[in-house]
Amino acid sequence: MDKTLNKFVASYLWSDKVVHYSAWKRKLIDVLRLLYVVLDDLTKGELTLRAMSLVYTTLLSLVPMMAVSFSVLKAFGMHNKQLEPVMLQFLAPMGAQGVEITEKIIGFIDNVKIGVLGTFGVALLFYTAISLIQKIEATFNYIWRLDQHRSIGRRFADYGSVMLIGPLLVFSAIGLSASVLSGGVVQTLSSHLPFVQHLIAFATEAAPYLMIIAAFTFFYMFIPNTRVTFRAGFVAGVVSGILFQSLGWGFGSVVVSASGSGTYAIYSGFAILILFMMWMYISWLILLVGSSVAFYVQHPEYIAPVRRSGDLSIRQRETLALQVMAIIAQRHYQSRKPFSASDFVYRLRVQIQGVTRVLGALRAAGLVAEDHEDPPRYLPNVPLEKTSLKTVIDAVRNDGSVPMIALRVPRKPVHGVAEVTAAIDAALEEALASTTVRDMAIDDEEVAVDGGGVSAGVDRN
Template structure:
């Protein structure tokens, strides 16, 4: 490595000079971790995560009391509502005495909220505020997971209902069950034995960490409008839980030594610190979501930027490979490809693969099957789809959206464009999608899309 190189070029050469598949395991894992840290640092410094966390602070403050009121009403029906205050105390523990004061005020607001007094308009506003918070969280998570499509109304209703109602019930029931097990005589007898007692004590120490990690994993699985693998959600949740404990301890130390801040802002200091902690809490949650995303989609760690920008030539190349792979499986009778499988096999980001598949679908060359995980098959007989027509669709797919579509220009520019079009037609010689599928002997590599630095 040339020591005269700038730091950024050294990092590029260290992390992206070779493919992970070409490295031994002991070298591939540190390189993958380095790419992950680079991606997280990039998302933080370029504002992708911090701006989203800031937007959630305002929504959280606005919807916190209504959300707790709805949760309190549900938990009261299951007899576990008394555990709401201890949970708030744990969440706001880094605020020290200020956390106790804020918890008391929030619980007081919740206790004073009477649904019968609110009336129909007030109740509708209460529910809307709670729904808007979950909807905002979904939008932020969809941004993290590169999901552009929104859920339908029925899907939102079922998912939001599980997040708002079922989630707290399961969480607090688990907390209550663990507490009741500790007082069971049989469990007490087992704990009395030395090895089991030490294990139980260790589990008690890890209890808060595991509970917050379980809560994070629940959000990662159910909130984004995409299929999240449980193992990826758990990986992100465990790391986010660890960050919660570590940063929470550091924030508590900061609170204990913030007498100067208290002297400057007086009673407003508690509110300011409360908002800072909410921002940090959301930032931790989003960092864990990003880790879960990169764990499930390692192809996004092949590139230095957050999103891969393809040139016109690369778009055409990717579209032909995607169409050929879809047709190849269709002709061989194998199960059809999903967009995620194609992206991981080709080593390209899922957003790029989905966009090109969408172009081919809109042009009538592919159709999307119904199901929880949509797959793609040819829209008609593969020998009736010409490769030239697919290339034409890819080359002009943005013209209609931009409003710049027009007739062929006159003069020399028009002659050049006509010549290029005729040359492509002559080079393809009437090649069909079936011919292309038969020419592909296997999944294509990711080389055309992710260029590695040389030297």
């Protein structure tokens, strides 16, 4: 059993008495459960370890990524100095040191001359920039329990569009909002209607917070290699935005302002670099915690004090395999769009690791096949009216089996075991061999066959 943060708190939050609470108390318990599992994941150390890894990758990739991104802005008449407000906003908790770091980063970008790098240099520059987003995706996929990553083509297409078009859209949005707020119509209305003036002042104050929340929401919806709902991304974006502003204020007040002691006294001239790395670590940790929040909001079946790894027993995998084959058969005979792995998760309300493992076992046994979509959808690979349920069960039971190691001295059999396993196989064969996947999944009364076509009378999904 997985270790839990606090057994007493877990037993209270997941008590059977919760169902008898009032509606607002149940909502509060749901929030506390979400907070508990996020803190539990945080204390296990994997998120902090990955945040440290991202800090190292960021130090290597920051300047190349920005050089690639803002080279596009120069083509539209923008200059790197226009990057300064965005960098200052991010490094605001570092105070005067943030201004110094911003100037140095912009100086590095100005010194990068993409035109004189040559083909190999430009390719290396793009690879270094894309490697950062690729590492972020791998971390997000770990949080979202995903085994499949984007293909090489999709990585270059998706990440390249983010690096080339993203900055242009951001600065266009900033310029558009500034021109709207300073436009003649808005100024005229504010002079005649006092509340418009207060509204403009509020919008000006709230703009940085809204931009941070929007940026976090975009990350949570775009980076994972799965479909993330807007609700999950937005909730995580709000949580991350609040954490970013709160911890930024705390970092600036407690760490950076202690100029006479602490970090400055220990590291002296290296203090700026150390503080920058510390703030980068906090920022990455906030991003990963928010991604964890988005995952649990979208997959509440994982909100449990233990066993969030998605491991299933043999019996659970057998049941899941039968359910998956039944759904594949139903959608096949009803001429409906096949399911992806995420669709099976939403339909069956099970954890994604169990679904991917069962699909892998069925695919290895040749019972199902993937199409060419990304992410792939699953189709029957055998005639379902001739495939017995015993074959499906055997595919799961044999998953991950390896041949026995050959020894010079033959093994001495254990008395009675062979007879028991043979009896189990014979019982399964007798019970399931005559029942096919189609027999299990489709009722003849619900399916009307007209000529060569099959039409469903009832949507069983």
